[in-house]
Structures are given as C-alpha cells and as structure tokens.
Amino acid sequence: MTETKGTIFIMDDDLALQAVLECALRNAGYDVVLAPDGLEGLQLLETLKPSLVLSDVMMPNMDGVEVFQRIKERLQDDGIPIIFMTALSRKPWFADLEAEGAVIIQKPFDIDQLLEMINITLL
Numbered sequence: 001m002t003e004t005k006g007t008i009f010i011m012d013d014d015l016a017l018q019a020v021l022e023c024a025l026r027n028a029g030y031d032v033v034l035a036p037d038g039l040e041g042l043q044l045l046e047t048l049k050p051s052l053v054l055s056d057v058m059m060p061n062m063d064g065v066e067v068f069q070r071i072k073e074r075l076q077d078d079g080i081p082i083i084f085m086t087a088l089s090r091k092p093w094f095a096d097l098e099a100e101g102a103v104i105i106q107k108p109f110d111i112d113q114l115l116e117m118i119n120i121t122l123l
Helices: 015-027 038-044 064-078 094-099 111-121
Strands: 007-011 031-035 052-056 082-086 103-106
Touching: 007 015, 007 038, 015 031, 015 111, 031 038, 038 064, 052 064, 052 111, 064 082, 082 111, 094 103, 103 111
Parallel strands: 007 031, 007 052, 052 082, 082 103
Antiparallel strands: none
16 A cells, blocks of 8 residues: 555545546545534544645635634644635735744645645645
C-alpha cells in the first residue's frame, strides 16, 4: 500500500468544489476528509489531526472564521496550516486572519496552483 503525503481536511458547503478538490488531492497522494459546514468540521476536528485544513469562509451553521477562532491555538500548537478559500473580495479583517497564520486564496482559483501551495506548505 502506498504511503500518503498526509490528510487534508476540507470544510466547504459547495459539494461540487468538494468533489473537485477531493479528486485532485487524492490524485496528488493525499487522504481527504470532508465536512459540509463549520459546525460539523469543528466536531470532526475534535478527533482528527489533519496535515492541513482547507476551509471556505462563508458556510452555513458556522463560518470558517469562527471555526478558526475556536481551533487556531490547537492548529498552531500542532503545526497545522489553514488555507481559507473565499469568493469575497479582499476585506480589512483578512489581514487579521493572515497575522494569525491563515492563508487566504480567492475563488475561483487554479487547482494546480492550490496543489503547489499545499505541497510547498507541507514540505
């Protein structure tokens, strides 16, 4: 059995984007765990130790920013990077997230560029 490069945890309510990301990441050698919103994502993160978290900003039940605020210390302590995906235009509060260690990418984005960013981040 082939060893994986790590586990990528994706939180996004866009099921089509989830499917595209899951396929691309699995083909790149990663395991993938999915959550449709921040609330379920937060519950899964109680037991899951991913290599990287990939989260939408705007989701039902609990948005990505609230999830990040609740788990950022654990992520930082465990060295788990988080990348936010958003269709929002640049907001002043993005700088606060980035200062706390998050990376923010604008939707739509190129899957290959995202994979390259993930590979570099997890080196």
